[in-house]
Amino acid sequence: MIRDQDLLEQLLGTIRDFVKNELVPLEHQVAETDQIPESIVQQMRELGLFGLTIPEEFGGLGITMEEEVNVAFELGHTSPAFRSLIGTNNGIGSSGIIIDGTDEQKQKYLPKYASGEIIGSFCLTEPDAGSDAASLKTSAVKDGDYYILNGTKRFITNAPRAGTFTVMARTNPEIKGASGISAFLVEAGTAGLSLGKIDQKMGQKGSHTCDVIFENCRIHKDQLIGGVEGVGFKTAMKVLDKGRLHIAAYSVGSAERMLEDALNYAIERKQFGQPIANFQLIQAMLADSKAEIYAAKCMVLDAARRRDLGENISTEASCAKMFATEMCGRVADRCVQIHGGAGYISEYAIERFYRDVRLFRLYEGTTQVQQIIIAKNMIKAATA
Structure with missing residues (x-):
């Protein structure tokens, strides 16, 4: 809207x-x-x-x-x-x-x-809990008006400069699934909170992630988001639905940039006495990329409008995230190919984008997780 x-x-x-x-x-x-x-x-x-x-x-x-x-x-x-x-x-x-x-x-x-006075971060993933987020082990034990947090979170975006950490932790060990998880807001500098070394990633230099470690980290009950235990995982899923749609949209923008660079290169680069943009096999890669970007953009806009109307877009967000990020990877590969040997050289932006966009298919739920969500929602709807 x-x-x-x-x-x-x-x-x-x-x-x-x-x-x-x-x-x-x-x-x-x-x-x-x-x-x-x-x-x-x-x-x-x-x-x-x-x-x-x-x-x-x-x-x-x-x-x-x-x-x-x-x-x-x-x-x-x-x-x-x-x-x-x-x-x-x-x-x-x-x-x-x-x-x-x-x-x-x-x-x-x-x-x-x-x-922008402070930057927030979101602590869900753990060393042994990624796609299976409901299996997380970080614990929050009630102690009077406080909770004691223990556990490690991994690959946390912006953690090195974050002012707050939204932390998913298990408050009820008797409940093994999602219902035993609560969400807390922990401020940077809280005793017992520490950071690991900054991760050295394949791409996305300038964007920092690291481990966030809680060792007997004592936080007041007022830091329990919403003031209610057991709804943290549901909060996380609400957040991820929106985030998946955002990443899908960003993937479209990145693909547009890469295609624009590749088109300009194909027009300027000459072989056999003419621009390589004149060659039909180059044109096929340009056309396939343009069509897929258009399709992804339509999906994203449709899902966004549905969300603004208050519809449940769990399936649509996963569809858009899966298609757009996979599309972005295909476009990146074609654009490197259009650049030829130059596409493998860091002088050209496509070399960096090729590495940067690979992450889109992993965070906010991998492509495979999106497939599972889509299929489960389909089966649930068909058998309701």
Whole structure:
């Protein structure tokens, strides 16, 4: 749902200019230094990018899901590291509080997320619990007005600079499945909370992940999101549905950028006395990529509109995430092929994008997990 087309176009135009004039020129530097310049972070704060999805009453822009995916299309035209920095505040780092938090929790944290004063992170994955999130082992034992947290979370985006950690922990060991899991908000600097070394990843330099470790970490009961035990996993799933749609949209934007670069290269690169864009086998790769991007974009927009209407889009979000991220991988491969040997050289952005976009098919639920969700929802609907 688009609330005001003119205002949305102004926002998208501002983001488009910021991406083109400020972020794209810094892509190589960020990849080399593994750091986003603080001047860029400050510009992101001033543009309100940390609070895009946070309700207006808490200082954000409160954009709808359809508006959000349109923003993601634009942000996808540059290095994923930039989106990753603002992504947790607009998604998994704040959504748990927006969806299920108490009034006090919303008043305390959401304005700080919106302004970019603090960055939120989302701690679900563990060394032995990834796709099978309901099997997590991190525990939260009640001790009077406090909970004692113990466990390790893995691959936590933005953890090295996070101000808060949304932590999924088992509060009822008697319940082995999802119903025994609760969600907590733990502030950085809390005694017993520590960070592992920053992960060295295949791609996405400038976007940092690491382990988050809880050793007898004592937190007040007021930090239990929503003030109710046993709903944490349900909160996580609500958050992930939205996040999957966002990643699908971002994958579309990244694919558009890669195809644009490949098309320009094919027009400029000459072999046998003419641009390689004239060769039909090159044209086939360009056309296949364009068609798949279009299909993914239609899926994302449809699912976003359905979510804004209040529909349950669990199946549609998984479909969009699965198709768009797999599409993005295929487009990346074709675009390297169109570049030929140049596509394997870091001088060209496609070499970096080829590595960066591989992660899209893994986080927010792997492609295989999306397949299982889709099929289970189909079977449930057919046998209801």
